[in-house]
Amino acid sequence: MGTLYVISGVTGMTGSELVRQILSDKSANHHVIGFDNFYASSIQTVQECLDDERFEFFEYDLNDTAQMTDIESRVNALKNSFDETVYINCAAVVHTEHFYHVYETFETNVTGMNAFLQQALRTKAEKFINCSTSEVYSMNSWNENGGVREDDYLTLSDAEHSQRTSYAVGKLLTEFFIKDAVDSGRIKGCSIRFANVYSKNERYPKHIIPFIINSFKENGKVVLLENSRKNRRTFLNNFDSCSAVLALVSTGSALDGTVYNVATDEEITIIDLAKKCAAKMGIKDPVIEFSGYRESDPERRLLSTEKIRMRTGWSPAVDLDKGLDECIENYLALTQKP
Numbered sequence: 656m657g658t659l660y661v662i663s664g665v666t667g668m669t670g671s672e673l674v675r676q677i678l679s680d681k682s683a684n685h686h687v688i689g690f691d692n693f694y695a696s697s698i699q700t701v702q703e704c705l706d707d708e709r710f711e712f713f714e715y716d717l718n719d720t721a722q723m724t725d726i727e728s729r730v731n732a733l734k735n736s737f738d739e740t741v742y743i744n745c746a747a748v749v750h751t752e753h754f755y756h757v758y759e760t761f762e763t764n765v766t767g768m769n770a771f772l773q774q775a776l777r778t779k780a781e782k783f784i785n786c787s788t789s790e791v792y793s794m795n796s797w798n799e800n801g802g803v804r805e806d807d808y809l810t811l812s813d814a815e816h817s818q819r820t821s822y823a824v825g826k827l828l829t830e831f832f833i834k835d836a837v838d839s840g841r842i843k844g845c846s847i848r849f850a851n852v853y854s855k856n857e858r859y860p861k862h863i864i865p866f867i868i869n870s871f872k873e874n875g876k877v878v879l880l881e882n883s884r885k886n887r888r889t890f891l892n893n894f895d896s897c898s899a900v901l902a903l904v905s906t907g908s909a910l911d912g913t914v915y916n917v918a919t920d921e922e923i924t925i926i927d928l929a930k931k932c933a934a935k936m937g938i939k940d941p942v943i944e945f946s947g948y949r950e951s952d953p954e955r956r957l958l959s960t961e962k963i964r965m966r967t968g969w970s971p972a973v974d975l976d977k978g979l980d981e982c983i984e985n986y987l988a989l990t991q992k993p
């Protein structure tokens with residue numbers, strides 16, 4: 656036997672790495688039903704897994720009732736052949752360019768997430784993992800005592816400051832849905848607040864790391880937001896974000912409806928990040944320019960990860976140096992002109 660996984664947004668950065676890690680575990684007979692509507696990804700991210708009969712992929716939309724009914728039927732048909740059924744909700748409108756759009760973020764990130772949770776409850780799945788975000792900490796996303804903790808009080812920016820807040824507020828609401836389901840004894844689960852996840856497989860310069868690499872490669876310089884003069888961030892490799900998801904899945908006692916920060920404590924200024932990338936690309940004295948300003952962007956985002964470390968034993972394995980080396984090598988190979 657093994658676990659039946661049902662993963663939304665499966666071709667995204669998190670979903671696709673989850674599939675790789677689940678299928679690489681040959682000690683049990685796991686099976687993955689995954690779907691994605693290619694809103695922000697493509698089939699290429701899971702290409703290497705498509706021939707594996709333990710992985711079924713569907714080009715489906717989380718917001719399409721008929722397609723989700725089909726997923727539910729497939730789960731009902733398969734679930735008795737497995738020890739447990741685990742739903743993982745990765746589908747979301749994530750990237751900065753979209754999450755200023757309140758209607759899109761609400762439909763997929765809030766209504767879609769809750770519909771997926773209700774499906775998990777109907778199929779009597781044992782576990783549900785909800786991907787939330789460290790954006791919920793808004794302007795209070797760091798402190799001097801080892802980083803913000805999950806139970807620290809939140810001070811949310813509102814729409815007067817930035818439409819971007821709709822993404823964070825929507826994600827915060829999903830934390831209430833899963834907490835309610837767990838508190839009422841219907842399922843085990845938790846929410847995860849990821850911070851700045853990156854992947855060596857990113858093909859498009861949407862996140863800051865591929866953006867910096869691409870800018871140096873294409874233009875010989877990088878233009879950063881004015882905020883970057885001060886901002887510092889930590890960066891979590893998606894190998895580690897996914898190992899955290901699976902550590903939680905396999906620690907039933909941790910699935911108490913609460914929230915887990917998942918991040919590293921390796922803080923770096925964005926300017927130093929750019930310089931580090933340039934050095935690794937062999938660029939001496941890199942040109943770094945500044946233009947534009949983003950409202951409601953915290954200067955630091957430093958999360959305490961004591962809770963997940965204590966409860967599951969998880970810790971990140973890929974430090975920034977190793978992660979950046981992999982990103983640069985892969986990005987340059989992927990974008991090499993014939």
Ligand SMILES: NC(=O)c1ccc[n+]([C@@H]2O[C@H](COP(=O)([O-])OP(=O)(O)OC[C@H]3O[C@@H](n4cnc5c(N)ncnc54)[C@H](O)[C@@H]3O)[C@@H](O)[C@H]2O)c1
Pocket residue numbers: 663664665666667668669670690691692693694695696697715716717718744745746747748749750763767786787788789790848849850851852853
């Ligand atoms: N990447 C980060 O830094 C970060 C940080 C905090 C939280 N998160 C959260 O982690 C989760 C996974 O994010 P990711 O980094 O893998 O993002 P991603 O954009 O790479 O993956 C999300 C996937 O969802 C898919 N999707 C969007 N709308 C859909 C719909 N209606 N139906 C089906 N699929 C749909 C997209 O096509 C994409 O493949 C998200 O919930 C996100 O909010 C990510």
